[in-house]
Amino acid sequence: MSNFDWKTCFGRLLTELDNTGQSSWADSVRSQLTHRFDDNPHGDLGRWQSALDNLPDISGITSELNTSAITLGSAGSLSSNQQQALERGLRGLMPWRKGPFDFFGTHIDTEWRSDWKWDRVSPYLSDLAGRRILDVGCGSGYHCWRMLGEGAERVIGIDPGLLFMFQFLSLKRYLGEVPVDLLPIRMEDLPEGLEAFDTTFSMGVLYHRRSPLDHLLELKGTLRLGGELVLETLIVDGPEGFSLMPEDRYGQMRNVWFLPSCDTLLRWLDRTGFRNARVVDVSETSTDEQRSTDWMRFNSLKDFLDPADPTKTIEGYPGPKRATIIAEKP
Numbered sequence: 001m002s003n004f005d006w007k008t009c010f011g012r013l014l015t016e017l018d019n020t021g022q023s024s025w026a027d028s029v030r031s032q033l034t035h036r037f038d039d040n041p042h043g044d045l046g047r048w049q050s051a052l053d054n055l056p057d058i059s060g061i062t063s064e065l066n067t068s069a070i071t072l073g074s075a076g077s078l079s080s081n082q083q084q085a086l087e088r089g090l091r092g093l094m095p096w097r098k099g100p101f102d103f104f105g106t107h108i109d110t111e112w113r114s115d116w117k118w119d120r121v122s123p124y125l126s127d128l129a130g131r132r133i134l135d136v137g138c139g140s141g142y143h144c145w146r147m148l149g150e151g152a153e154r155v156i157g158i159d160p161g162l163l164f165m166f167q168f169l170s171l172k173r174y175l176g177e178v179p180v181d182l183l184p185i186r187m188e189d190l191p192e193g194l195e196a197f198d199t200t201f202s203m204g205v206l207y208h209r210r211s212p213l214d215h216l217l218e219l220k221g222t223l224r225l226g227g228e229l230v231l232e233t234l235i236v237d238g239p240e241g242f243s244l245m246p247e248d249r250y251g252q253m254r255n256v257w258f259l260p261s262c263d264t265l266l267r268w269l270d271r272t273g274f275r276n277a278r279v280v281d282v283s284e285t286s287t288d289e290q291r292s293t294d295w296m297r298f299n300s301l302k303d304f305l306d307p308a309d310p311t312k313t314i315e316g317y318p319g320p321k322r323a324t325i326i327a328e329k330p
Contacts, residue, residue, distance in 0.1 A: 051092025065149030068115040075105025095296040098139035111296035124280040131198040137205035140167035203232035251304040277327035285320040
């Protein structure tokens, strides 16, 4: 049995869902979390919980959510013993892939510069103030915190990775009862036709789906009428109708299925009932944006590119290029 107390961790969110007409979703989440943590606990849960418990108790914390690194407190505000306990706990939650974060002067240089993606996307978003937001495939929740910093009323991130959840909880431990939660569930675990969100983000997910149109329909189902979809995914150059389906791996990733051209992606959105879809950014992913660090010591992008031609993956496909598309549910 795990010593992770999910009923306390998610109690406030589940009560909120019960009280806002989403009791059927709340019951579904309770069942999913019971299966995940009570019936079939992950073997590393105890280690991750121990790392979280090792973080020192600190009161009177300031935070900054609108800077490149999500920042808690300030450097020099902890005692030597507190600083050492903090770093031990945070390193017990390695590898850190999405960020960066700064805990009281301990800077977590994550594999991905997720702030760069936010800087590319955020100028094109509707005002997030007062909006209810779903972040699909949110990783450790970096963008969820940026959404809260922009004034979102409620943010729910979903990602099945339990290590991501514990990394998220390491921040929430210090930020307290803020309206942001990360549920360790999959997109397909959400009820159909939820229609509960003003904005839904799906960034870095579509190419992992065997059926990309079904994913778009699932995303559409999460949105209220007039809601906004923010979609970011790998793409390739090509005409409308063209998409790349890797023979096996793409950039050493096994679970990459379809990389469409931008025009193909716009057609997919039109066919699944979205309107006013527009490409707001296309960027090549560089080894400055995704790389190994002291907080993520495994192979990263440079190891997945052709050493003789870094414009191609190690398998010979076009190197990673990402597009961001914004569309509305009519």
